[in-house]
Every structure is written in structure tokens, then in C-alpha cells.
Amino acid sequence: MLGHMISRFGSAIVKQLAKEGYLSAYGTRNLQRSYGQYLRSSPMVQRQTRTSQESLFLRNHKFCTSSSEKGDEETEKITIVFVDKDGEEIPVKVPIGMSVLEAAHENDIDLEGACEASLACSTCHVIVMDTEYYNKLEEPTDEENDMLDLAFGLTETSRLGCQVIAKPELDGVRLAIPSATRNFAVDGFVPKPH
């Protein structure tokens, strides 16, 4: 009974968000790109991001070991807010360079990652809840888009958690985790057959 009430409350939040238009980001995305500018001003962080991505592919990735050589940056973290299926906001501190998928796992957030970041599934699908933040991300690659095509509950601001890497401008970004119970019950969303 209580659980039911909570989920209805969460559903209402999601409905509201949909109304506020976070689902229609494509039209404005190119107007607000600030990433290029950011790269010119902070080359250090860019390098660190890449290092982290490389080590991700090598598996058994330990962010702290790769960043410890860089002194102060070890402690540089941003806040990412996961929004679960009940609409509950769960803020977590994430080191620059870490992927959203890893950040979720380190913080016991229920986000799958079936293919282990090899771009062979879409189970780490997250929805960037604010267009402004979505526009700060690099464009998804063809390979990411191929998997997003199959993602459950795809929106205009969907991304794969394994491909979104923490960087300073993303501080405060809110990421919704798609949910069957929410989508089936409220949004009237019909999953695509493929």
C-alpha cells in the first residue's frame, strides 16, 4: 500500500517532467554547445578524461590509481543525481573521468550494464532530465545510437550510462533510470519490438 503510494507519487513527477518538455531536446541542442569552449580552457581535464576512458576498456579499472599521479585532481568530483523509478533523487559524488555506469555501480544504484561497457546492449540507458545538461554532452557515436535505438523507453535526451563520462560542467546533472513499472503504468509507452 505504502509502496503503491510512493510509486504513484514518483509517476506524477515523471509526468510533470514530460510536460515541462525535457523530452524534446533535439531542436535546441546545437544552439547551446559549450563543450568546445571548455576544452580550450582546461586541457588537463580533457587528458584525464581520455585516460579514464582508456582504462575503462581495459577492465578492472581503478580511477584512483590512474589519477593519483596528477596530484590535486584526484579529489575533483562532481555531483550526479540519479532519479530512480519512484522519483527519488539520489545524489552521488563522482570523480571526473568516471563513467555514469561505473558511478552507479560504485554507489549501489540499480543500473544494469549487461555487456560491461562494450556497446553491445542498451541496459545502462539513462535519460538526461534537463536539456541544458544534455547539450553539454558530446554527440553519441553511431555505435551508441545503434544501441539507443533498442533502448526501452527511448527519449530525445537518452544516453548510455557507459558512454557518459563525468566532467565539471555536468555537476548537478539529473539522470532518470527508465523503469518498466513506471513506463507501463503511466507514460503509456509501448516498447519497440526491436
Added chain:
Amino acid sequence: MSRYLARFLVSRYFSSASSRPLHVCIVGSGPAGFYTADKLLKAHGEARIDIIDRLPTPFGLVRSGVAPDHPDTKNAINQFSLVAQHKRCSFYGNVKLGSDLLLSELRDLYHVVVLAYGAESDKDLGIPGERLSGIYSAREFVWWYNGHPDYSSLKPDLKRSDTAVILGQGNVALDVARILLRPTTELASTDIARHALSALEESSIRKVYLIGRRGPVQAALTAKELREVLGIKNLHVRIKETDLNVTPADEEEMKNSRARKRIYELLSKAAAAAGTSEADPDQRELHFVFFRQPDQFLESDERRGQVSGVNLEKTILESVESGKQIAVGTGEFEDLSCSMVLKAIGYKSVPINGLPFDHKKGIVPNVSGRVVSQTSGGISQNEPGLYVCGWLKRGPVGIIGTNLYCAEETVGSISEDIAEGVCTSVKAGSKGLMELLEKRNVKKVDFSGWEKIDAKEKQMGSERNKDREKLVSWEDLLAAAAS
């Protein structure tokens, strides 16, 4: 964060301490079964789960369906293994529902029974000549190259001609086409079954035709798989330019689906590139044939009983409802010669005794995963404690990840029913199952048995520079598990 953690711990504490064990049996250990187990373990601290499977090996289609050249997709096995090793979860392979034990017995033993045994049969075309030799379902062919113990002796003849026809244009069609056409040197290091690799090395198939009733806008394949075949060395993709013409109805379909639009664009790109390639002696061709439906299979004159081709009827699209177009025959026919046909038109679930079944849809009738039966008066009612997940619940569509959401829905229904107090009776659970299996002399394979199979396969694989060399007979699998 700490608030979240505290709330989490409190809910865990109460759910595990406040009630008796909830005995759950999940039938089928593929993605639907494992995701259901995972979600139940997380949601119910009192749940004790047994996952049973008719095979000695777990993981369902991740092991026997996913193509050998898609190792990344199989990473899901790592996650599933963690679930199987959870202290409140057990795996028992080589246990067959319907023969070793009855559904009614399982329902007596467990509070909750979730059927997630997938779709182990095939849809039929229902056209003349379907029983000729040389015609297989794609499922049989896939199980053969993936070393499924029921199909390791299929021995499809790949040397009779240079042409194979695949009916269907979904991802299964594309998988079997790719395995037929990919250079075997690229398959040699995968976990493809040894018997399949040898047969493919000697294969004379150089041309594969993928036949679809509808057009490139409606093709059921996905962009990733299409991009992959477009990238295979020496493989030339052929698409008729005229098939790429789109109607306003097609435009509308693409507007409503970014996936369809991206697939259409990829096919167009492939068609444009096709004209520019040089002929190569070892060239392999993949022909996308749109707007054709099979009318009958042709029998060879020299070898009676053997397929020699397919008679195809041309089709056009008709809009039936908003956004949906179906293919209708035009009465114009043509023959396509080949020595092998693979039907990739869809899987079908198999009913078991005592289970409501919708034969038309090939699924178990259900509402949000709750199995529903019809009373003699025609009124539908819930079957208490009986649930479905995966292909048995929603039909054979979707990818591994689809089961994540499918399981969430089924587990949501289970949780609601538990909250309403439908699972309060005392059940024997695992202990009862063990006694029953013992009494019937069923040689179950538990997860440590699977780990022995796994270790043996990996060791055999390393001797041959492969990821894994699968054990492909029941005998070998059971022997390895018992070693």
C-alpha cells in the same frame, strides 16, 4: 547518500526479518529467468529462489542463441553468474518440467512459480513443400552452430550449391547469413561449435538471399547488425535501387521511428556502395530481396525430397491502420534456385500440461506477468502464484535487455500479490524439490556442476586458440558436470 543507505538498510532488515521464507521457483535460466531472480532477490529479502532448466547448462539463448562472433553480448553471463551464486539463489540444470516433474507439483512446492522457458519451437509458413530436406528453421541452424546438445547432429548440407535462401529479415536472419558468409578464419577463435566450423570451412555457399515480405523501411533487423555485415571483408551487399523508393506511408513510419529511419539510411548507403566494388574470385554476396513472399518450395528433379528453390510472389504494401503497412500478394511469381533454405520467421513457445496457452499467439495468456486462465463460463481468472516472463509472456521479440523491463513488470505483479497476502501458506520449497528429484532419480546439475563444464570447455578452447570449445552432447555435458 547516507539517508538513502539508511533507508535501504532499514527496508532490507524489515523485509528479511519480518516474514517466513518466500519460496520461488523460476523455470528457465535465460535472461528472463535471471533478471526475474535478480529483481526478486533485491525486492524480497525473504525470497529463496531455485532456477531450474531442462539443459545441464544455464543462460538460455545467451549460450545457444547469441552468435559466436558476438562475444561482447555474452558478457551478460557474468552478471547472471553472480545472481546464481547469491546465497538465496540456486541453479538446478537437467531438470525437465513436464517429464521429471509436473507444473502442479511445482505449484504445490513453491509460493511463486515463474515460467521463463522461452520459445523452443518455430512458426510454420504453412506452404507446400515445407517438409523437403534442406529446409531448416533458423533456430535449428543457430542451435547447431552454437553446439546445443539437441541439434549438434543436424549436419546441414552446405556443399550442394553456392546459394542459400533465408526467409525473414530480422536479426536472426542476419545472424545466420553472417555465419554462412563470414570468412571462417574470423570464426575460428570464437566459441562456435567445432562441427559447425568444419562444415563452414568446406561450405560452397557464396550467395545468400534474405527475403522480406515488406520493404527496407519495415525490415526487422537492427542497425548494429546491419552495420556489422556491411563491414565484413569480401562481402558484397546487393540491394535493388528500385526497392529503396519510399511512399508517403513509408515516410510516416520513418518519422515515427528513429530506428527505422537509421536502418533505411544504412541500407541506402549500402546500395549506393554496391555498384562500385570490383569483382573478386572469393567474393561473397548478400542479397536483400524486398517485397517477396514465399508461395511454395520447389523439389529437385534429380534428388527427390530435396529442396531446389523457392517460388516467390511479389508483394505490395497496403496501409491497414495508422502507421502500419502489410504486404499483399500481386499474383506475380518468380523462382529462386537454392540448395538450402533457412526459415527465420519467428520462434514459438511450447505449451506444457496444466498451463493455459494461447496457441494463436504462441504465448501464455497473462496480465502484467500474472497467468490468466478461462473458466468454463468464459470468465478469465488469475492462476494464483503462477507468473510468466520473457518470450513465453510477450512473444519472441526484443533483445536481452528487454527482459530487464519484462522482469521488472512481472516482479512488480508478484510484489503486489505478496502484499495482498496470497503467499502465506507453508510450502516445502527447495527441500521438497530435492526430495522429489531424488525419488525420481533425476541427476540434477547444480551451479558447481556447471562450473566444471565451464572450466572444461574453457580448457578445451585454450588448446585450440578459441574462447571456448563447447561440449555438444548430453553425455559429455553430464559427464563433465559429474567429474
